[in-house]
Amino acid sequence: MEIKLNAVTLRAADYGENDKILTLLTAENGKITAGIKGVKKPNAKLKFAAQPFCFAEFVLVKKGDKLTVTNCSELESFYDLRTDINKFYAACAALEGAAAVTYEGGECGEIFYALVKTLSQISAGDERAPLIAFLNFLLTQAGYAISAESCSECGRDLTAAEKLRFDMDTGAFTCYDCGTGAGASAVTYNVLRKVAGKSFDSGFITADGEKRALRLIREYFAYKTDCPLKSLGEYVRLI
Numbered sequence: 001m002e003i004k005l006n007a008v009t010l011r012a013a014d015y016g017e018n019d020k021i022l023t024l025l026t027a028e029n030g031k032i033t034a035g036i037k038g039v040k041k042p043n044a045k046l047k048f049a050a051q052p053f054c055f056a057e058f059v060l061v062k063k064g065d066k067l068t069v070t071n072c073s074e075l076e077s078f079y080d081l082r083t084d085i086n087k088f089y090a091a092c093a094a095l096e097g098a099a100a101v102t103y104e105g106g107e108c109g110e111i112f113y114a115l116v117k118t119l120s121q122i123s124a125g126d127e128r129a130p131l132i133a134f135l136n137f138l139l140t141q142a143g144y145a146i147s148a149e150s151c152s153e154c155g156r157d158l159t160a161a162e163k164l165r166f167d168m169d170t171g172a173f174t175c176y177d178c179g180t181g182a183g184a185s186a187v188t189y190n191v192l193r194k195v196a197g198k199s200f201d202s203g204f205i206t207a208d209g210e211k212r213a214l215r216l217i218r219e220y221f222a223y224k225t226d227c228p229l230k231s232l233g234e235y236v237r238l239i
Contacts, residue, residue, distance in 0.1 A: 001062045006075065007032065008115060009054040010099045014040070020050045022069065023099065024058065027112040031104045034060055034067035046072050053078045053091055053119055076116075080123040086238055090127035092231035094118050097135050100227035101142040111141055128210040128239070133195040135217050135232075139171075144224040146171045146217070148192040153178035159201045164189055166216060168223045188212040211239055 007024035010031070015021045018040040024032045039050045048054055049072040059071035081091045098115050102108045114137055121130035139145055150157055152172035158164055165174045166188075167181035173189055174181065186201070187209030193200040195213075214236050222228045 002070075003060045003062060003067070005029070005032070005058055005060065007056065007058050008095075008098075008112070008119075009049065009052055009056075010095045011052065012036075012050040018044075022050060025098055025102060025108070025112055025115065027109040028107060029104070030102045030106040030108045031099065032060075032067060033104070034058070034069050036069040048072070048074060048077070051082075052095060053081050055116055055119070076120070078119050078123040081119065086235065087122055087127050089231050089235035089238060090131045091119055091122050093229055093235055094122070094131060094134050096227065096229050096231050097138045097221065100221070100225050100229075101138050111138065128207075128214070129195060131232075131235075132191065132210060132213050132217065135214075135221065135229075136192065136195060139217070139221065139224070142225065144171055144220070146192060146220065148173060148189055148196060148198065151175045151178055158189055159186075159193070159199070159204075161186055161189075166220075168220060171220065171224075184216065185209070185212055188216055192216075207239075211236060 005026045007026045010023045010025050012020045012022050019037050020039050022034050022036055026032055036050055038044050039047050055076040056072045056074045058069055060067045061070050081087050118130050118134040151174045153174045156175055158173055163176040164184040165176055165179035165181040166184040187204045187206055190200040190204035191209040191213040218229050218232045
């Protein structure tokens with residue numbers, strides 16, 4: 001049986017001398033595992049399909065419970081992701097995040113289209129804000145939304161607070177004196193409010209704030225999903 005699906009290549013693992021096993025993300029069926037033959041050969045026609053970020057129409061043949069890619073028509077290569085090391089690791093972090101919160105056989109159209117949009121944004125411009133927004137979106141979709149609202153204990157407005165705390169269990173910010181979570185900064189808090197489309201203090205929106213927000217997201221993501229987002233750690237180190 002032949003199947004056609006639009007998908008993004010999340011990862012590829014070597015299999016045998018010349019083949020690979022792909023993990024693909026689709027809108028209709030979540031993650032799909034499929035073999036692809038001969039792509040490790042230098043002149044393989046479908047070599048591009050086994051590269052990360054490949055957004056394409058995949059043609060698969062199903063035999064029993066196994067899927068094999070037999071053809072592929074690229075829709076977007078996101079070329080700039082492969083020529084800029086910062087963009088590359090940011091995009092890899094987006095793939096890792098999507099892989100961590102999606103499942104085989106489950107419809108995930110919102111995540112799929114958000115991933116494609118994020119890869120396009122990272123490829124075309126500055127990568128920090130789109131990556132923060134996407135990872136925050138994934139946490140929300142997984143039921144672990146970060147609550148960048150007023151203090152979860154006393155209700156105080158935190159946008160101009162100098163010192164805050166962030167609770168890993170609840171995903172909420174508090175006044176420093178109200179909570180017991182790890183210390184957090186106003187720049188982190190305001191960056192997260194900005195990407196969520198909430199009011200924020202522009203004086204706290206800095207490159208350092210974006211870096212701190214990514215660090216917090218990485219720690220929280222790992223705490224809630226057991227996925228360490230290794231690419232995000234490398235990206236934060238680079239910036």
